[in-house]
Amino acid sequence: MSDQPALDRFASARLWAAARAPYLASALFALTPLPHGSAPPRPAADEHWNLHLDPVTTAATPVPELGWWLLHHVGHLLRDHHARARPYREEALRWARAADAEVNDDLPDAPAGTISPETLGLPDGLLAERYAELLDLIDPPAHLAPCAEPPFTGPEAMTALERELLARAVAAEIDARGTAPGGWRRWAETTLRPEVDWRAVLARLVRRGLAQASGRVDYSYRRPSRRATAAPPFVLPALVRPLPRVAVLVDTSGSVSRTALERALAELDGVLRATGHRWLDVICCDTEAHPAQRVREAARVELVGGGGTDLRPGFEAASPRADVLVVLTDGDTPWPERRPRPYVVTCLFGTRHPAPAWASTVRVPR
Structure with missing residues (x-):
């Protein structure tokens, strides 16, 4: 035909x-x-x-x-x-x-x-x-x-x-x-008249945090110093710059959409892979911090929780292990009174609630 x-x-x-x-x-x-x-x-x-x-x-x-x-x-x-x-x-x-x-x-x-x-x-x-x-x-x-x-x-x-x-x-x-x-x-x-792309802002803030954290150098005996000494028995440590540790704190209370969280996690996964990170350390938190999950990709994160919202236990759980902490939340939570040790990037869903002044913030449309 x-x-x-x-x-x-x-x-x-x-x-x-x-x-x-x-x-x-x-x-x-x-x-x-x-x-x-x-x-x-x-x-x-x-x-x-x-x-x-x-x-x-x-x-x-x-x-x-x-x-x-x-x-x-x-x-x-x-x-x-x-x-x-x-x-x-x-x-x-x-x-x-x-x-x-x-x-x-x-x-x-x-x-x-x-x-x-x-x-x-x-x-x-x-x-x-x-x-x-x-x-x-x-x-x-x-x-x-x-x-x-x-x-x-x-x-x-x-x-x-x-x-x-x-x-x-x-x-x-x-x-x-x-x-x-x-x-x-x-x-x-x-x-x-487009708005600023939240994905680009998130990538820029995370890279800024990684750059800042990577400036924290330390001494290590795993790589001896190249400076030779007159006394061979003595081995001096060398300055090293380890890959910054990144943790993700996810607000899994009932007020945050799972679809929005999954979308932001997938975007963050791509940003971290581009910077050399192969693992994602994720802590879910509603009113308590659930056990940390270490996954190779965002799709494998199990979003557990669903009660009220208080992210302070999540900050306490994540701070000792992280150099950069990315927080996914709608902001309807009590915040720590003091600035946490890690560099904090906050992804805020919606426009109803503010983030603390010590956090770098990107607004994510719902």
């Missing part, structure tokens, strides 16, 4: 979608249609802006319905959901539902069986990461299936720089018109 009927239907649907959402016209015309027999029945986009189309079902799909799917996939691509999905590799279904909820929040007249905040019974106007947290608390209806992504990709239709420039151009169009739905206006505001 010729692919031309499917391509003609795609072209008509793209014009319909551009008329429906003119602020997304540039993105719609950046899609590259790829008809092929192994495509799923519904259109599916890959991260390179290729739209995989089944020739038979595409040619038979009504133009408004196909146009709706084009707007849906442009929403995923512009909001960079492929990259944002990486922390959820082991929870792909939950992330797919959450990402669909974020996108379809701004798309009325959805086809039957699609996911939206309304069909899930969740508040609208949230980001996919927040929907992923809330999906932990509910049992989504079985008939609501996320749009499946293809297990393959096509050619790189645009470079990463071209995709970034396109996103900024679309954001500028949305900002200039001022008539787009609320979710798109918020996305445009964030794209054009």
Whole structure:
């Protein structure tokens, strides 16, 4: 069967979608249609802006319905959901539902069986990461299936720089018109005037702490001094600069989301590996410090606890063994009255509570 009927239907649907959402016209015309027999029945986009189309079902799909799917996939691509999905590799279904909820929040007249905040019974106007947290608390209806992504990709239709420039151009169009739905206006505001990336701040603060701690040198007989002495029986110690010891104090009280903690732990894991650390020493604490866990990767940390919040026992347990202490908490805790011995980096989830003046602090969005 010729692919031309499917391509003609795609072209008509793209014009319909551009008329429906003119602020997304540039993105719609950046899609590259790829008809092929192994495509799923519904259109599916890959991260390179290729739209995989089944020739038979595409040619038979009504133009408004196909146009709706084009707007849906442009929403995923512009909001960079492929990259944002990486922390959820082991929870792909939950992330797919959450990402669909974020996108379809701004798309009325959805086809039957699609996911939206309304069909899930969740508040609208949230980001996919927040929907992923809330999906932990509910049992989504079985008939609501996320749009499946293809297990393959096509050619790189645009470079990463071209995709970034396109996103900024679309954001500028949305900002200039001022008539787009609320979710798109918020996305445009964030794209054009981005907040500081908490991941970059965390990496910078941890590296600063490691650099400061590594300046603490000591003498060791494991490596004798190179300065020879006149009396051979005497062996002098040499100055050494050991790899700083890093501990992680995790607030596992009921007020902190497990998803947020896992995301921050995974990011911290990457920072430490880049600096030569191969182990992660983690202490979970609610109102008591649980036994320290030494793991090779963040995914192996068992987050134990769930009661009230008092991190002071955790500070007491971690301080003797650490040169740098990273604290993951929402800040709703009593703090030690005095500055702890280690260099402290605090990851604060949310904006409700402050950190002590002696801690280097990064704010992590919930």
